[in-house]
Amino acid sequence: MTEPLPTRKTIALLTALTCSIVGPLSGSATTTPQAGPFVAETARFELRSAPRIALHHFLLAWAADDAGEWPRYALPLAERDNWRSVLDEQEQREWSAAVEAYATTVGRSLLFDEGLLAARAWAAGALPHADIDAADRPLTEALESVLPIFVHHWWPTHDARNRAWIESISPTLGRVEENMAVRFEAAYGGRWPATAIPVDVMVYANAVGAYSSDGRLTISSDPLGNQMPQGLEMIFHEASHTDPLEQPLRAGLGAAFLAAGGTEPDRFWHDVIFFTSGEITRLALAAQGEPGYQHYGTLGVYRRGERWARQLPALEEHWRPFLESGSQDAAARNRALEALAAQLLAGDD
Numbered sequence: 479m480t481e482p483l484p485t486r487k488t489i490a491l492l493t494a495l496t497c498s499i500v501g502p503l504s505g506s507a508t509t510t511p512q513a514g515p516f517v518a519e520t521a522r523f524e525l526r527s528a529p530r531i532a533l534h535h536f537l538l539a540w541a542a543d544d545a546g547e548w549p550r551y552a553l554p555l556a557e558r559d560n561w562r563s564v565l566d567e568q569e570q571r572e573w574s575a576a577v578e579a580y581a582t583t584v585g586r587s588l589l590f591d592e593g594l595l596a597a598r599a600w601a602a603g604a605l606p607h608a609d610i611d612a613a614d615r616p617l618t619e620a621l622e623s624v625l626p627i628f629v630h631h632w633w634p635t636h637d638a639r640n641r642a643w644i645e646s647i648s649p650t651l652g653r654v655e656e657n658m659a660v661r662f663e664a665a666y667g668g669r670w671p672a673t674a675i676p677v678d679v680m681v682y683a684n685a686v687g688a689y690s691s692d693g694r695l696t697i698s699s700d701p702l703g704n705q706m707p708q709g710l711e712m713i714f715h716e717a718s719h720t721d722p723l724e725q726p727l728r729a730g731l732g733a734a735f736l737a738a739g740g741t742e743p744d745r746f747w748h749d750v751i752f753f754t755s756g757e758i759t760r761l762a763l764a765a766q767g768e769p770g771y772q773h774y775g776t777l778g779v780y781r782r783g784e785r786w787a788r789q790l791p792a793l794e795e796h797w798r799p800f801l802e803s804g805s806q807d808a809a810a811r812n813r814a815l816e817a818l819a820a821q822l823l824a825g826d827d
């Protein structure tokens with residue numbers, strides 16, 4: 479996800495959860511009982527609400543906001559409005575020091591900066607602290623120093639919102655994920671990751687509300703575009719960025735444009751992920767008696783500029799029929815991609 483999302487208007491309604499719930503996890507290091515991770519597992523995903531990883535992103539966002547680098551389209555940091563009245567003076571000093579330590583992260587890429595990815599993995603409980611680069615140890619020390627403050631003042635509200643989001647998406651996910659995963663594999667010519675994809679759910683993710691890196695998804699429980707039913711599309715959109723799915727798609731598109739006598743437009747593969755995620759979500763919901771799903775892109779992405787005005791008809795004419803067919807035939811897939819490429823290249827003349 480690298481496009482701005484609309485801001486959430488309402489918190490998702492709590493619905494009954496049919497997938498298995500595990501938590502708090504035993505053996506995890508937490509400062510208070512209520513800080514334990516909440517985990518909902520489906521066959522293909524592991525949805526988590528946990529304080530360290532949430533605090534890591536909260537501090538990243540707060541530091542970015544301090545530097546004027548938290549964009550206007552991003553979810554505003556509501557806690558800033560009254561934090562001085564919520565925290566006592568000692569807590570304010572500690573919080574300010576932690577945010578100051580995170581100032582070094584401003585401008586670094588959450589997707590590609592290896593130091594930040596290591597800090598994220600550690601905060602998610604997936605990497606030992608010894609593997610954090612010395613240059614980034616001040617981040618983990620700052621995070622630990624204010625974890626009790628975060629857990630005491632803000633985490634109960636954040637955690638409740640994360641759990642509500644997880645509980646809103648998990649039942650549908652459990653019903654449709656097998657069918658959808660097979661369709662994504664066929665569409666991209668790839669394989670679903672071998673183990674369930676970890677999904678860290680938090681109020682403040684990155685500026686656009688979701689990202690995927692190193693096989694791990696980060697999703698905000700807040701923006702409108704992440705709520706059901708679009709939330710279902712968003713989680714599969716982010717899953718599409720895992721290497722075993724994204725890399726074969728990119729290779730296949732490159733080959734299709736080559737065969738059609740040209741080169742792929744810049745980042746067209748990402749637009750294909752947008753369309754494919756929307757279409758497979760539409761098909762999956764329709765198959766279980768919920769027709770009429772509108773792609774997430776119709777909320778804004780598809781209306782942006784000349785690029786989508788040309789692409790959308792081509793995707794609908796050449797790519798949608800292949801997705802609708804449910805075919806797992808690689809030759810049929812390649813023919814569809816080549817027809818798509820040929821139409822887009824013809825439009826360039």
Ligand SMILES: [Zn+2]
Nearest residue numbers: 479480715719
């Ligand atoms: Zn994306």
